[in-house]
Amino acid sequence: MSAPEKTPTAPHPEQGPGHAMGERPAPLAVVGSQVDQEEELFGRAFDPWVVKRFLEYLRPYRRRIALGVAAVLTFTATQLSIPLIVRAAIDHALAEGAGDLDLLQLFVGVFVGVVALNYAANHLMEATVSRTAQNLLFDLRRAMYAHLQVVSLSFMDKTEVGRLMSRLQGDVYALQEFLESSIFAIGDLVLLFGIVAVVLSLDTVLGGLTLSVVPLLLLVRIVWLPLARKAFMAAREASSAVNGALAENVHGIRAIQELGREEVNFRLFDAKARTNLNAHLLASKFTNVMIPIVDTLTGSAMAIVVVAGGSMVLSDRLDIGVMVAFLFYVQRFFDPIRSLTLQYSIMQRAMAAGQRIFEVTDVEIEVKDAPDAEDPAGIDGAVEFRNVTFGYVPGHPVLHDVSFKVAPGETVALVGPTGSGKTSTTALVHRFYDVWDGQVLVGGRDVRAVTQASLGRHIAMVLQEPFLFSDTVEANIRYAHVAATRADVEAAAKAVGAHDFILKLPQGYDTMLEQRGANLSLGQRQLISFARALVADARILVLDEATANVDSYTELEIQRALARLLQGRTALVIAHRLATIRGADRIIVLQDGRKIEEGRHDALVAAGGLYARLYRMNYASFDDIPDEEIAKATRGEGAT
Amino acid sequence: MSGSQQHSRRVDTQVDAQYGIDVSRLDAAVLWRITAMAFRHRLRMAVAVVATLCAGGFQLLVPQYLGRAVDQARGLLAGAAAGEVARSAAEDALLTTALLLLGAAIARGSFTMLQNYQGEAVGQLIGYRLRLDYYRKLQSLSLSWHDRVHTGDLMTRGILDIEGVRLWVDTGVLRSILLTVLIGGGAVVLLRNDPVLALAALSFVPIVGIRASIARLKLRDTWIALQDQMSLLTKVMEENLGGIRVVRAFAAQAHELARYDAISDTALAIASRRVRLFVLSTTQMTFVYFLAMALTLWVGGTKVVAGEVTLGQLAEALAFMLILQMPVRQIGWMINSIARASTCGGRLFNVLDLEPSISDAPDARPLQVTDGVLRFENVGFRYPAAARDDRILEDVSFEARPGKMIGIVGPPGSGKTTIAQLVGRFYDVAEGRITLDGQDIRGVTLKSLRAAVSIVPQEPFLFTASIGHNVAYGDPWAGRTDIEKSAQMAQLHSYIKGLPQAYQTLVGERGVSLSGGQRQRLSIARAVLPDAKVLVFDDSTAAVDAATERRIREALREFTRDRAVIVIAHRLSSLMHADEILFLEGGRIVERGSHDALMQQGGRYAQLYELQARSVAGEGAGEGSR
Structure with missing residues (x-):
């Protein structure tokens, strides 16, 4: 990754005096660290080696994870079934003339039961998943830290503390994020397929019509994602450049005041802050442009349900409750698609992070105690x-x-x-x-x-x-x-x-x-x-x-x-x-x-x-x- | 900086080190000030507010159209039971509703985009402005203030606090408007249909809203606790890795791991508590929400059966619940952002409102350098907050003339460094005055003063840039030859030339790491590059060996011919050649004169000379033989 901007500088005297005498040339000056960020932010989306190593750390928690997955599935199922209950209540207890209060109460009872189940599953899901992710984060960090206590000094000599720290912190967080989100991603995936299945089974024709907007959205996301990611990364880099320059202003204030660099530095900082501003505005455009697109597609899906579904209801080919259920489902389509496409970036980041973490834990310990090493109590000092x-x-x-x-x-x-x-x-x-x-x-x-x-x-x-x-x-x-x-x-x-x-x-x-x-x-x-x-x-x-x-x-x-x-x-x-x-x-x-x-x-x-x-x-x-x-x-x- | 207002002006020297952390959670004045900053971007804010209102309005239409569609599909609004004519009329009505629905959705999406974008843009603009103001303020605040504050604290203000303030526009102002429109408008629409059904549908709003707010604030507390613990852990890890040789040397790995575990376990406990809190609050909110839905279905269903409301109105109530779910959950988030903006803004304004104690006088003029004569006239000094008799310097007078050298020596704490600081006016004298070519340095602009004097500090700060950049730091327009000449004078040029990328080699972690002596030499090169009339070496060759120092001195001879030089040192060989040597003790000049005169006098200076000659006997002997 190249440094975000090198505009106002001619890096060194080698190019220095060549500048024209007339107008004032750009100063030989920079603010903030000139060290490029070396580490790759994104790797492959799936790296079997990293996943394998990662699974080793998951082993102690495998029962909890199984429980978590079960909870996620239950949770998704209850979410999926709520519109169905509403539908049943409408069609069987409320539909024309057939007002049946007992039946209504039965459905409401079922509703409450499902809600209770949903609550339990939700609780279990969040507790197991988040807690496991949290534990794992501490486990990984400790494993790395403990290993660093025993690896040979020759490794420590050539590795900067700052770099190790970013592994102990940033990379570990990336893996935690991955773990937390991946279990929810399972839920999202199940929810998506669940909605498709339910919608199609309720009414194949109407379901097919309504779902026709989904591929469109997927397409839009696929085009959007790489562009947006570039903008997001640019924003991140600009932020760290600005913060680096600020840090320099804080730590080097004595030299800055003594050497009278306030004006020059301020202008350079302004340029950096402006780059940062523009990068964030661009990133914001990318984020927000998705909103009307998603809303338009949701609106289209609802319109399809109203026109096609409505006329089917009129001609008695569809229960009114099914139409209501459809309207509910339409609102839920888009969340899982959004989080699933984001999941891809998270996975890439996690793989790159995992690679770096396991690189550290795999550093060979060159200096080890021999199996029969003595532990003499006193020695003569020669x-x-x-x-x-x-x-x-x-x-x-x-x-x-x-x-x-x-x-x-x-x-x-x-x-x-x-x-x-x-x-x-x-x-x-x-x-x-x-x-x-x-x-x-x-x-x-x-x-x-x-x-x-x-x-x-x-x-x-x-x-x-x-x-x-x-x-x-x-x-x-x-x-x-x-x-x-x-x-x-x-x-x-x-x-x-x-x-x-x-x-x-x-x-x-x-x-x-x-x-x-x-x-x-x-x-x-x-x-x-x-x-x-x-x-x-x-x-x-x-x-x-x-x-x-x-x-x-x-x-x-x-x-x-x-x-x-x-x-x-x-x-x-x-x-x-x-x-x-x-x-x-x-x-x-x-x-x-x-x-x-x-x-x-x-x-x-x-x-x-x-x-x-x-x-x-x-x-x-x-x-x-x-x-x-x-x-x-x-x-x-x-x-x- | 217009000098003498009476209103509560806070000067940086009057603020003690633990300044202003105790900003109360909700400070209306702070919030008002941030909001006022937002409304300075009038057009963008107007667009954002209007867009928010429209987005809310269009979103309110969606459930109504949905309800209408349900009724239309049931043929209720078409009037008659069946019949071909009525049917096609009903289908037309459905089509109209569908188009309206689509229109409302598109409009909502577009206005939301506008609202979000403009909201964020205003936030970013505020952030940009604050960042510049903050940067500039830090540059201007006096060194005595910088000495007292933690750098980490200043960084937090410049990063996290600006972030907290920036988010206020979007998450604080605009979202409150949106939420008011949605809940208020929704309540009006629903209440008009059927008050009881409306109450059922909206029953979750207060419960979830309050729950969310409480949870947020609690989460925030645990978050702060977790951050504290994590920064402790970071410190332990960083020091362990940085001091790994000490750890290994004393075989302290087990001890270190135990220390790590203690902190890590506490952090994990807090993190787990946080997860529990979070899980509890979110699941409870979902639970309440779904229960309210069941209630709505029950109440509404009963009413449908009784014929009091239509099925469409029930669907409308349910659809309302659907769109209100997210915003209501965000109430907690908003409350948090209010608290955060208030705290962050308070902390930030604390710094921004400080007046630098050292600044240009209202009538300050640029310094007119003629000869370059620096005079201390009966100068007394004590630190601004110190007690009256806590004097650092007392009655110090001397004159530094071009081509002459003043040496200053004395035991630790005798006030030597303070003299260097006073020359650059990093502090103001308490008594007497300092003049340069007859002009009191408090009466000239700081910029011109600091351009006229160059101070080589005790501990030089190197910037993470190339060596060339570092040498040229005080004069970024200097040409290559000048830069190299400075490095030559400082006896650093041949070393730099030997580096793989010569002057372009980076300094710091990824580049070369310079030894203490090399850093000091770089700092000397840096100081002689700008064309300053007065040079102050503040113990700036302590880590440079005597022989190299001698060569630097020889190299500087030509350069200092028309400049005044002040050398502060504890190694006498650095200053025994001075034209006048001042021996400082307890802030007073107790002896003064040339080396020979002082040796003859047989006082403090002579004693110190004896002391040093004994401990570096070899050095002294060698000196003579060359």
């Missing part, structure tokens, strides 16, 4: 890589034959330029991925021989970007160890120097962190994530040091907290700060996935290798060094 080769894309290893040992209690700093394999190395310790070749050992055991849960207990991780949840401060610190007491939490916070600022928060430890701690500074978030790792009290610590600079006061606190955190643990640190690197017991230098140097800071500087050259270049972090400088350093012509 970490060892034995000839490890690993990568994310087949044929492109990011680690080549890496071997090293970290003794219990030792702190080892991993350094190296961006893309050297530091993050992959730490991820392998926790077995986020499986190695291609070689072995990773934690506490002397191959990580594949123990449960993932035990790895989680023995290894604590601190990520570069401190990720907090929108929960209380206490819950965030306790996250790694749910059973920790308030005292444990406070002790950890005190140890890393977070206690004081936490107490200054409005509700102290019970303060809710809005939007993942946006109300805290970066340094404070880091301290909380340190406290979280401390509460975990694991033998092994894997830490990815933050690169962003914070002010010197906070920096000092963080260094102090870090020292406290490292105490008495085996630590593998992706280090960026010189202070941290120099404080490590040992440094491992990685480049292009290979270990190229190893040793203490002074020794490495003295050795005059890559580390020494990079060190002398005096970058705050090795990640920031431009590629050309690294290339120079590697060739040995680094800064002097």
Whole structure:
């Protein structure tokens, strides 16, 4: 799907300065997200694979569904029979002269009975169908969510959260809608055929005449539907474009005001809003044009009944009650036809949605506990890589034959330029991925021989970007160890120097962190994530040091907290700060996935290798060094 | 914005963060205001109202013709019992009725189409207008207001609330008219035929109407509860997926699933309650309706037997019930739309009626930039709602001249960032004044002021557009060479050139994700592109490493030769070269002077320098060796 409109923009400088000098050219400006919507909204109307997978989820509810179908059929039957009762009452109790009050009361009694049945069936139908659809929706979402908890990180790495969310929400709703409507569609179908059958059996000739309008309506709908759908989709896209632009105006207001973009943006937004207006007006035309068509056809059918039926009544070939019943039925023709044609779009949408949902639930779990995986209670904290080769894309290893040992209690700093394999190395310790070749050992055991849960207990991780949840401060610190007491939490916070600022928060430890701690500074978030790792009290610590600079006061606190955190643990640190690197017991230098140097800071500087050259270049972090400088350093012509 | 009216003008600084959620359900003033907006589209509304009246009128004809047809078919209206002449007269009469019926149906359909279309068109036009007004209002409201409100809340207003207001014309105004015509007209026709039969046929109207209204409002409550729960669930899922590495790192999957289940189960319970409510109300309404039909058949049948009404009149009563069924069920829907329009409109107008606290003075003139000298004269500042002695800045004076650089440093919370905000007049000073080339910045237009000063913020906001668009954000008419030159100054050009689509590469989820340092560099490129006379760097190189920062500084040297530069930073190497350094503490300038002078003084600045030199010893050493 292409973006709805690209009018006022010349996307990039490549086309920029070519514009004429005279009149003011269109600005190089857009509002709203420029990312195209990728996902298909409609699929095939029927996809056996999707249906099959869908049925698996329906299995637990099959009795309820059977009940629902029965209820739908009963409901339809009662609806169908009401005009017949009226007809019987008219012809047998009220027809000329034959006024029979007893008989009338009998028919009214039957009527009431049918109405009661209708009520029961209706109740049962709505209850079973809607409730099942509701349950199914929650089941599907949970299945997907639970699966996402265990699929390999390599899947999560390449899939955006936004996309997963749209599957967990939009796609699931599409399936719910499908389920709800499809059972009612059965009812509609039965009703349609029922009306045809009843009408024809009441009087074949009159029935045939009256029904002659039905194919006409079907024809009109078939022509109308694809056109209308296009208009509806255009309206939907225009809406989301407008809302996207509004969102940008809300989130980027600071930049907009600072850079004085109000006027330009407003004009662009106006264009988008106008497109939206026109798209909706067009869609409305499509919706409303059906009304006179349907009314004309209904009117024709009624006229046919009046003229043909009336004259048949006059010549005594038709009971007057039948004519009345016909007039009732005519009013009911069109509803089922309308909803049945809409059903087609719903099915298409559901199939596309189902495809995407089951794609997620079918993602293979690559990292699984072995059947005989151990769950060791305590380990000694040693970490060892034995000839490890690993990568994310087949044929492109990011680690080549890496071997090293970290003794219990030792702190080892991993350094190296961006893309050297530091993050992959730490991820392998926790077995986020499986190695291609070689072995990773934690506490002397191959990580594949123990449960993932035990790895989680023995290894604590601190990520570069401190990720907090929108929960209380206490819950965030306790996250790694749910059973920790308030005292444990406070002790950890005190140890890393977070206690004081936490107490200054409005509700102290019970303060809710809005939007993942946006109300805290970066340094404070880091301290909380340190406290979280401390509460975990694991033998092994894997830490990815933050690169962003914070002010010197906070920096000092963080260094102090870090020292406290490292105490008495085996630590593998992706280090960026010189202070941290120099404080490590040992440094491992990685480049292009290979270990190229190893040793203490002074020794490495003295050795005059890559580390020494990079060190002398005096970058705050090795990640920031431009590629050309690294290339120079590697060739040995680094800064002097 | 005409300055000084006395009537209750609400300025955005006076409204606290929890503003105006408590709009009562039915606020007549709000509804009136929306209706007035609708009637601004006079012609369309006139057409819509007339069409509604006609559609209702023609629809009322249908049951009457049906009843007449039944009687005609029975030969009652033709008069005599049988006979060829009477028969053909009866057939002619039937034909006439049939044609009238067809005509009424076509007319009803056409007028309904017109009513619906014009109703929706007016709604859409109102929506369009509101959308623009809302957008513009958000642009003009001050940053202090934006800081206090939730972005999600603003989005809800801009999407759902506009929707709620928009639907008012169609579902509120026009449908009420239609329903009044149908029920009123139907009652008149039926009552004229036979009052008792009429009462039987209409007996379901009040019951279903009231039931529908109550159910709607209850459903609405459960709907809101469900929405709350679902947005909680969304938050949990989003954070879990976004923080999946943390979840995995601490093996917290079970804990996370339990958290999810707790919320999900509550949501399911509410959803089920909602289904139950819905089922109960709809089935009951159908039940009452059909019972009324049975009653009509009984009462009417008895009367037919007694000869009080004709069979046709009974059929007419039944046909009336048929056409009234849907509109009566929609009463609940209408009540809901009234409540919704009132709430939504209230929330929307709350924002639209705010006056921005920062806006052009009535006699504001464009800034006349001559030299580009910025002066702070005894500036004091406190946040608008804060207490008197809650000062952020006090008695701050300095002068920034072209070609000169002012450095501002100080502990967190000392008021550094506030100075940057004041230069762009995102807030107004409480005491003293700020001038640019001798003109008080409150006396010039905001547009001209903000074009003359460029602020590089602490946390840059990148737009989901190409890198080129992002660099050119402040000057969308800039040429390609200028854009590239800016990127070069910010030391970003070679990186951008290396991207697959160079300047056309998208920023954000589907495009490249830039590191903190790259984002800041982009923001610098963005700030130097427009030709601003005063540049303020608000801690805008914190994530840029020292060596790159030095190269940026060198690249900017030529550019800043005729511009005033203010650098706010906590890393001293960023500003030690400044012509004058201000050390802020508690909102006051406690030390000022050049680096050397301040070092000699041995005060706060010198202490900070020592502190930093110790923690980044290596960096300092390297600096010297180059």
